Amino acid sequence: MRLLRSRAALLAGLVVLGVVLAVCLLASVRFGAARIGTMEVISAFTDYDRTSEEDLIVRTLRVPRALIAALVGASLAVAGAIMQGLTRNPLADPGILGIEAGAALAVVGAVFLLGVSSLSTYALFAFAGAGVAAAVVYGLGSLGRGGMTPMKLTIAGAALAALLTSLTTAILIIDRQTLEEIRFWLAGSVAGRDLELLVQVLPYVSLGLLLALGLARQITTLTLGDEVAAGLGQRTGLVKLLAALAVVLLAGSAVSVAGPIGFVGLVVPHVVRFFAGVDYRWILPYSALAGAVLLVCADLAARLVLRPMELPVGVMTALVGAPFFVYLARWRVKR
Amino acid sequence: MRRRAVLRRGGLSLPLDLRAAAVVAGLLGASLVGIVLHVGVGEYPISPPDVVRALLGLSTGDENYYFIVNVLRLPRALVAFLVGAALALSGAILQGLTRNPLAAPEIVGINAGAGLAAVTLIVALPSVPAALIPPAAFVGAVAVAATLYLLAWRGESSPIRLILIGVGIGAVATALTTIMITYGEIEQVSQALVWLTGSVYGRSWEELWPLLPWLALFGSLALLRARHLNALTLGDEVAAGLGVGVERERGLLLLCSVALAAAAVATAGTVGFVGLMAPHIARRLVGPSHGGLLPAAAASGGMLVVAADLVGRVAFSPLEMPCGIITSAVGAPFFIYLLYRSADAK
Numbered sequence: 001m002r003l004l005r006s007r008a009a010l011l012a013g014l015v016v017l018g019v020v021l022a023v024c025l026l027a028s029v030r031f032g033a034a035r036i037g038t039m040e041v042i043s044a045f046t047d048y049d050r051t052s053e054e055d056l057i058v059r060t061l062r063v064p065r066a067l068i069a070a071l072v073g074a075s076l077a078v079a080g081a082i083m084q085g086l087t088r089n090p091l092a093d094p095g096i097l098g099i100e101a102g103a104a105l106a107v108v109g110a111v112f113l114l115g116v117s118s119l120s121t122y123a124l125f126a127f128a129g130a131g132v133a134a135a136v137v138y139g140l141g142s143l144g145r146g147g148m149t150p151m152k153l154t155i156a157g158a159a160l161a162a163l164l165t166s167l168t169t170a171i172l173i174i175d176r177q178t179l180e181e182i183r184f185w186l187a188g189s190v191a192g193r194d195l196e197l198l199v200q201v202l203p204y205v206s207l208g209l210l211l212a213l214g215l216a217r218q219i220t221t222l223t224l225g226d227e228v229a230a231g232l233g234q235r236t237g238l239v240k241l242l243a244a245l246a247v248v249l250l251a252g253s254a255v256s257v258a259g260p261i262g263f264v265g266l267v268v269p270h271v272v273r274f275f276a277g278v279d280y281r282w283i284l285p286y287s288a289l290a291g292a293v294l295l296v297c298a299d300l301a302a303r304l305v306l307r308p309m310e311l312p313v314g315v316m317t318a319l320v321g322a323p324f325f326v327y328l329a330r331w332r333v334k335r
Numbered sequence: 336m337r338r339r340a341v342l343r344r345g346g347l348s349l350p351l352d353l354r355a356a357a358v359v360a361g362l363l364g365a366s367l368v369g370i371v372l373h374v375g376v377g378e379y380p381i382s383p384p385d386v387v388r389a390l391l392g393l394s395t396g397d398e399n400y401y402f403i404v405n406v407l408r409l410p411r412a413l414v415a416f417l418v419g420a421a422l423a424l425s426g427a428i429l430q431g432l433t434r435n436p437l438a439a440p441e442i443v444g445i446n447a448g449a450g451l452a453a454v455t456l457i458v459a460l461p462s463v464p465a466a467l468i469p470p471a472a473f474v475g476a477v478a479v480a481a482t483l484y485l486l487a488w489r490g491e492s493s494p495i496r497l498i499l500i501g502v503g504i505g506a507v508a509t510a511l512t513t514i515m516i517t518y519g520e521i522e523q524v525s526q527a528l529v530w531l532t533g534s535v536y537g538r539s540w541e542e543l544w545p546l547l548p549w550l551a552l553f554g555s556l557a558l559l560r561a562r563h564l565n566a567l568t569l570g571d572e573v574a575a576g577l578g579v580g581v582e583r584e585r586g587l588l589l590l591c592s593v594a595l596a597a598a599a600v601a602t603a604g605t606v607g608f609v610g611l612m613a614p615h616i617a618r619r620l621v622g623p624s625h626g627g628l629l630p631a632a633a634a635s636g637g638m639l640v641v642a643a644d645l646v647g648r649v650a651f652s653p654l655e656m657p658c659g660i661i662t663s664a665v666g667a668p669f670f671i672y673l674l675y676r677s678a679d680a681k
Contacts, residue, residue: 091437163667318510326503
């Protein structure tokens with residue numbers, strides 16, 4: 001059962017969501033810790049003055065930050081949707097591939113052992129950690145006969161994620177300095193990310209999104225079960241592997257830029273399904289836009305509620321998104 | 336074909352799965368060995384035979400042994416076992432009720448509620464005496480569970496609605512906890528992390544006595560309901576067709592699950608992994624029928640936490656690791672081995 005019944009309604013919904021995202025992005029550039037008027041924001045683009053503090057804030061801080069928030073949100077939501085399809089479990093998210101746990105351990109380990117301290121080095125370690133963890137989980141989930149099955153992948157992922165998380169906690173408990181250094185990153189944030197970081201991850205995210213959208217039809221078939229998909233002529237092993245690769249590219253990039261942000265990947269696909277049904281050709285684009293909207297709004301709220309202090313966006317996504325999600329789950333989930 | 340014996344007395348019939356009984360006996364035996372070893376190690380090492388003698392109240396070479404074993408060290412080992420058993424039972428019930436292998440007290444927000452309450456006391460209100468943390472955590476867990484049930488109830492409860500709303504509520508509680516972890520005084524944050532990881536450090540008979548009857552009550556209630564839980568895992572329609580009062584049984588089992596998890600978490604902090612994984616370990620050992628699965632899960636959960644606490648005390652001495660960290664380090668490889676073995680068989 002979905003709210004948008006016809007193809008035209010689905011398309012219109014996508015356009016509306018796109019407009020909402022554009023409005024949110026503009027709001028994210030307009031509002032922030034520093035009070036800058038609308039006209040000054042516009043003049044930062046039309047008449048850029050390098051010596052003006054306002055112009056600098058708008059162009060080098062707010063614009064990249066808004067774009068990064070959108071990109072991270074879209075990546076996480078699409079990766080979550082794929083994971084839920086791949087494991088056929090409504091509770092799955094990129095965390096099931098060990099991505100957040102692997103990234104967190106790699107970064108915390110690097111801070112503890114090597115004393116690294118810049119956001120771009122964190123990004124490097126996070127991406128590597130996420131990739132290694134995902135490969136190990138996928139390998140464990142494919143052990144034994146029959147290759148990767150949703151059940152084996154889910155359980156192996158949950159077990160490995162728990163293991164990695166406890167190692168991270170062990171380091172944080174032993175070493176207070178590392179805890180102090182890294183706790184804001186661990187809460188998930190898009191503050192202080194510059195255009196360069198965005199440019200670094202853009203190719204991976206684009207590739208991941210293209211791969212995901214290209215696989216949308218196959219993933220829909222796969223949710224009907226391996227046998228059905230194979231019966232319809234699908235090479236299920238290959239599709240699953242490519243889908244997992246898309247998840248690693250998307251969620252790995254997201255976590256490397258913004259730190260581990262939960263909730264988005266788990267919840268956005270569910271919200272989307274209420275509107276767009278079960279076809280991944282609609283779920284994926286809807287998830288991308290809705291995830292971007294959620295993260296941009298959450299980041300805006302994170303900057304404004306306690307201005308000039310700032311909350312981590314990973315906290316705000318849950319505080320902004322959960323009430324809406326609980327409302328939908330209460331009224332739209334029948335059985 | 337499984338060998339079964341059936342106990343029949345009057346209108347009551349209780350099928351006994353002999354294989355499950357053997358597995359549970361084995362797990363309990365291993366836990367007992369773990370407890371004896373656990374009690375033996377420490378700054379004042381005592382050999383296992385002396386531990387057993389002291390436990391039984393027999394005379395040993397050293398009269399201090401009786402005090403060290405029975406007063407100082409035994410309660411901690413027993414608390415570890417009970418906490419593990421309670422969490423595992425809670426997880427097994429939840430997984431059966433929701434028909435989802437990822438369901439666990441930590442997934443549906445019960446742990447998050449307890450965590451929020453405890454971390455608030457530790458970080459935001461450090462002047463509050465530490466003795467208030469367990470009851471606060473208990474209240475936090477129960478409050479989340481009650482909110483969850485109320486929000487998910489619409490004339491009938493639905494497993495998928497329960498877990499989705501649980502995830503939502505849990506996310507809010509976790510977010511608020513994260514704020515305190517991110518901005519609190521580093522000293523207190525470090526303490527809060529230990530609590531959030533789960534530890535049985537310094538637990539004595541005082542913590543054990545309230546836990547025991549509580550676990551006995553809700554644990555045995557759950558065991559008596561195992562047959563209905565089996566029916567519920569087949570789906571609401573099938574269960575109703577088998578004559579099970581679906582809403583009543585689900586409510587009752589959920590109550591057991593919440594009560595067990597809340598008591599465990601209040602005693603030892605939010606120990607993760609056990610509630611999620613011990614049921615899977617048990618399922619690989621005795622199969623999916625809850626009559627055997629629930630006791631096997633309880634025994635493996637208990638064994639896991641005893642073993643974890645033992646390792647946490649010995650491996651890094653003189654430093655001590657909270658058992659919550661070690662449970663997954665001990666449990667995950669074991670579990671993956673089981674996964675590998677049974678993957679071949681299937």
